[in-house]
Amino acid sequence: MxxxxxxxxxxxxxxxxxxxxxxxxxxxxxxxxxxxxxxxxxxxxxxxxxxxxxxxxxxxxxxxxxxxxxxxxxxxxxxxxxxxxxxxxxxxxxxxxxxxPLLMEAVTQSGDTEHLYAINEVSLLRENRQTAKIEISVNEKVRIAQLAADGVLLSTPVGSTAYNYSANGPILPLDSQMLALTPISPFRPRRWKGAVLPDRSRVTFRVLEPDKRPVAAVADMREIRDVAEVHLRIAREMxxxxxxxxxxxxxxxxxxxxxxx
Incomplete structure (x- = not known):
């Protein structure tokens, strides 16, 4: 041993x-x-x-x-x-x-940029009663043109049994080298249940109609309000x-x- x-x-x-x-x-x-x-x-x-x-x-x-x-x-x-x-x-x-961890680069509606790490997950959540509308891209290619939902999250294997699991996302084995992309209370597209992505993937969330439908980004316990875009990748250097x-x-x-x- x-x-x-x-x-x-x-x-x-x-x-x-x-x-x-x-x-x-x-x-x-x-x-x-x-x-x-x-x-x-x-x-x-x-x-x-x-x-x-x-x-x-x-x-x-x-x-x-x-x-x-x-x-x-x-x-x-x-x-x-x-x-x-x-x-x-x-x-x-x-x-x-x-x-x-995940490294989140969040650009706010005012143009400010903030960087935060997430060990469990990064969640985008609606700030008011209006449903959030979010465009989802993976490796610079739009995969969901408009997700209408309470939000969406990207989880590491460590966090896959936490909020991700509560949102009906998949549990990921720790050595899977995968990420869970999971919608939160989705309305449209109704049948989309999320995706499992290689952890080398780069994921971008772009908020649509932000004035009417403001969205906050939460990296584990830290929140940034009124985001415009969120860029995510695994930070292997950390x-x-x-x-x-x-x-x-x-x-x-x-x-x-x-x-x-």
Missing amino acids: DVNNFGRLALVVSPTDRAREAAEKLQRAADWVPLHEADAAVVLGGDGQMLDTLHQMLDAKRVIPVYGLNLGTVGFLMNRFTRHFDLHRRLAEARLIAVS EMTLLFDQGHALDDRIVAEQFAY
């Missing part, structure tokens, strides 16, 4: 009582350093805390391996927390899973590494989720 060797460790703790209590028990497990000085990070909390930590690293353009311990609810991106365990042994034996206990890896969970009922 390969053994991981990590040097300096950072401890990132969710502001919940359960996470803080667990952090007290782990204080003597390592000589913890700040996140920006660490070679790997241990995250205590739920999926939200894990996503927040990953986004901190993406914003800082410094990405290190991350091992999560679930002290939240679902904990899809986390490992099981037990009262007594050898943290260093679990880190040494952990399985490394590489994931890459590849991240998640650490999972043997037998509890994310790709195993993605397979298992397809048999949940």
